[in-house]
Amino acid sequence: MTKFPQQSSGAGFTLAELLIAVTILMLLLLVALINWKNQINKGFDARRKADISHIKRVFEEYYNDHGCYPPLTILGNCGGPQLQPYINEVPCDPQSKLPYKYVAVDDSNICRGYKLLTALDNLGDPDITSLGCNPTSCGYGPGYNWGTTSGVPLPASGFDPNLTPTPTPPAEPGQYACTPNGICNSYGNPEAAGCPVTYAQSNCNNACGDPGNRCLQ
Numbered sequence: 417m418t419k420f421p422q423q424s425s426g427a428g429f430t431l432a433e434l435l436i437a438v439t440i441l442m443l444l445l446l447v448a449l450i451n452w453k454n455q456i457n458k459g460f461d462a463r464r465k466a467d468i469s470h471i472k473r474v475f476e477e478y479y480n481d482h483g484c485y486p487p488l489t490i491l492g493n494c495g496g497p498q499l500q501p502y503i504n505e506v507p508c509d510p511q512s513k514l515p516y517k518y519v520a521v522d523d524s525n526i527c528r529g530y531k532l533l534t535a536l537d538n539l540g541d542p543d544i545t546s547l548g549c550n551p552t553s554c555g556y557g558p559g560y561n562w563g564t565t566s567g568v569p570l571p572a573s574g575f576d577p578n579l580t581p582t583p584t585p586p587a588e589p590g591q592y593a594c595t596p597n598g599i600c601n602s603y604g605n606p607e608a609a610g611c612p613v614t615y616a617q618s619n620c621n622n623a624c625g626d627p628g629n630r631c632l633q
Contacts, residue, residue, distance in 0.1 A: 449538060457537035460511045464534045465543075465562070467507040468516065471532055471576035472564050474502040476572045485566070488596070488632045489610055509534065517560050519627055520596075521568050529554070533563035550577035557612070557628020572627055590616030593631050594624035609633040 429437070437566025462477070471491070478486050478499075490498050492515050494508030508515050521529030536544065539551035544561050548571045554560055563570055571577065593603045593611040600620035603609055610632025615621050623629045 454538075461536045461538050461541065463510040464516075464536060467510075468532050468534055468562075468564055470503065471507060471516065474499055475530065475532075475566075477502050485520075485530050486526075486527060488518055488520060491518045492610060492632070499586070511537075517556060517563070517628070519556060521566065529566040529568055531563060531565045531568075533560040533570070535559035536562045545577070547571070548575075548577060555627070557626060560628065590614050592618055592620050594620050594629045596630050596632065598624045598627070598630060600624050605633070606631065 450525055475485050482490075486499070491506055494513060494515055495504055496506045497504070499506055506515075517533040518533075519531050519533070520526040521531065533554060533556055539561070541562070541586070544551055545563065548569060549555075549561050551561055552558060553575075554563065554570055555575030591602050591604075591606070592600055592615045593606045593613070597599050600615070600618060602618075603611060603614070606614045612631070613623075613624070620629070
């Protein structure tokens with residue numbers, strides 16, 4: 417009598433089951449990655465807030481000693497000793513490694529007050545709107561959405577957090593830049609003057625109304 421091999425009872429996975437398992441695994445990995453990224457961003461934001469608070473304390477100590485706040489170029493050299501003996505190194509953004517934004521309340525006199533700004537990654541942070549800013553800006557250039565001041569409101573004068581900003585024309589590198597007073601002028605060395613952006617047009621693309629586009633000197 418001829419014997420035929422017995423068929424398997426069905427152990428194993430079908431192709432559809434494998435695809436479902438792989439899809440679920442990918443979704444779980446994606447959720448884990450998003451959560452990990454959010455935690456990293458929260459860590460960066462906590463460091464930014466701590467740095468800004470520390471700089472504010474240093475500036476107030478500096479004012480008590482000198483009767484004026486530090487010059488606007490003081491934060492430009494991240495990691496530098498410019499604020500010694502108040503602090504060993506000038507803090508900078510933990511992620512971009514760029515300086516924090518430092519502007520004068522009165523463009524002509526830093527002794528009258530200042531504003532310190534940073535860009536938080538968590539655009540839903542309630543501290544942003546509580547200061548009168550929106551997730552994208554406080555009126556001092558795109559991204560700078562949180563900070564502190566020497567006692568005046570943080571947002572730029574006339575800034576409306578409920579309005580979507582009108583995009584400014586793209587800048588083309590050139591010799592023109594915005595002075596601290598908001599006037600388009602020709603600069604021989606814009607980088608040395610602390611100019612965040614330069615323009616090829618003599619009107620600076622009409623962008624000097626935004627304090628975030630102005631040079632430090």
